Amino acid sequence: MRLTALRGLLLSLVAAAFCLPLVWMLATSLRPTETALQRSLAILPTIRSDADSGELSWFEARYWLTVAATLRDNFAAVWTSPLADFPIYFKNSLYVSLLSAIGMTLSSAIVAFGFSRLRWRGRDGLFRVLLATMMIPFAVLMAPTYLVFKQLGWIGTLVPLWAPCWFGGAFSIFLVRQFYMTIPRELDEAAMLDGCSNWGILWRMIIPLSRPVLTVVALLQFVHSWNDFVGPLIFLNHEETYTLALGLAMFQSSHGGTPWNLVMAADVIVILPVIVVFMLAQRALIEGVASGGLKE
Amino acid sequence: MTDAPRSANAARRARAVERAATLRGLLWIGPWLVGFAVFLLYPIVMSLIYSFTDYSILEPPVYVGLENYRDIMTKDATFGRALRNTLVYAAASIPLCTLLSIALALLLERDTRGARAVRAVVFLPTLVPVSAAAIGWMWLLNGDFGLFNAALSAIGLPRPDWLGNPRWAMTSLVIMSLWTVGGATVIYVAALRDVPTTLYEAAAIDGITRLGRAWHITLPLISPAILFNTVIALIGSLQVFAAPYVMTRGGPDFATYFYTMYVYANAFTYARMGYASALAWIQFLLILMITAAFFASVRRRVHYRV
Known part of the structure; x- marks a missing residue:
């Protein structure tokens, strides 16, 4: 009995510790500028009434109306800030992340088929090469990749951020291949006898059966592209092409960080879509990441 | 015939x-x-x-032989500083993250509703965009008004200027890296789940203590996951870049100036593509060597089930 209570306490402590940074960021974005810099540990802002400047309590409707109004003001101030163009960053991030996710899912679905459901010489050797590419540090590629994209005329455009995804990625191909291997081979043979080509087998049978893993690949790629900071930092050079991850950092450094309530409101705008994706598919995402570490 | x-x-x-x-x-x-x-x-x-040329992008590369490598090894103090910082960061962050993620996995392994929920909470930070996390942590670590110092002064401890003080800046980044152990944690949870309960039962019947079971059964059976996570962490932390770039730009006084920042600066700030490439190749070889050495030293202790 005592052990269960101890576990419960530990679980709550862990949850609180990992939540607190995000909660604190959100809480700061709810503060009016005058009290954004506070030294207390209070999560919710202190609000004084205009009439007698006494503190409003959480049980008064006026308290929450004020908080909601501050929230709206802060987010509106960020969204329309002259120092940054968050609507455009948001559009760019969405565009890049969607195109990346679609390209990665399609190409990985096709390539994984060649790596799992067809038998041919050299297949397993090339698959080992594919796995080895996951070890290549990005720092080695940074300078020469920039030059490749420069030659292609892609520097300063969003293309380098999504186009490579249309050629598959090692981790995604690996995940999809592991899933394909669990689909019984007899299905292919039966379809073959019915006169179905490999292409037909992929689209009519394998892909519909693999919807879970393909969803994980699409979501992970979406989040990965949404979060990417180094790519935009290197390949983009004017503000209209910035993504949120980069635009946020520029917004913060141009502010010097002083109005922390506004900077945190911007932070929340960048983080929120990822949290929404996570809420929708947390189970699939966690299992996808966990399965990467297992077997082989 | x-x-x-x-x-x-x-x-x-x-x-x-x-x-x-x-x-x-x-x-x-x-x-x-x-x-x-x-x-x-x-x-x-x-x-x-x-890496064997002088290349400023504007003019075609000029072959200089081993000069870049020689300069890096003999004349470049920033190289040494950046390399040392990177190794210190990896040496501090990887063991701490490994211990924390295994401890969390042991706590969260069971399939109860509470454990599942906390698992999600621990995993969530790994999905937060790194620049957003970095800016959020700058605020948490703010010397005057941050959460950390508000908590420290509430219990009467001194309030360091975390990111502004050369002695604390590196510590700050290591603490922050502990926040993103969720990926390793869920991999350990999956590995722990894979350990057959019959083994524990047999050991319990044989009168082996809890600690003995952890040492002789759990540890060997999750060793492939430890290997995998450590290699991933090695590759990641030896090229750490985005978070410190956003938070400190390498400062104060080069205290958090990491190797990849120096590669980046040479390539894109000083337009010395040749020099940057040589630096990147040294980094690549170092990562390979450290990973290989790690593999070699643990190979006999990693237990793969057949």
């Missing part, structure tokens, strides 16, 4: 069939092959070639 030509024919046909199968396989993986050639192989080869 007529068998020989026939079997030769058959062999030729078999070879043709095999060639066709290989061709078809290559066609299927074609997208990846093209991407691999254009976005990985070509840049890697070019980077090696550039």
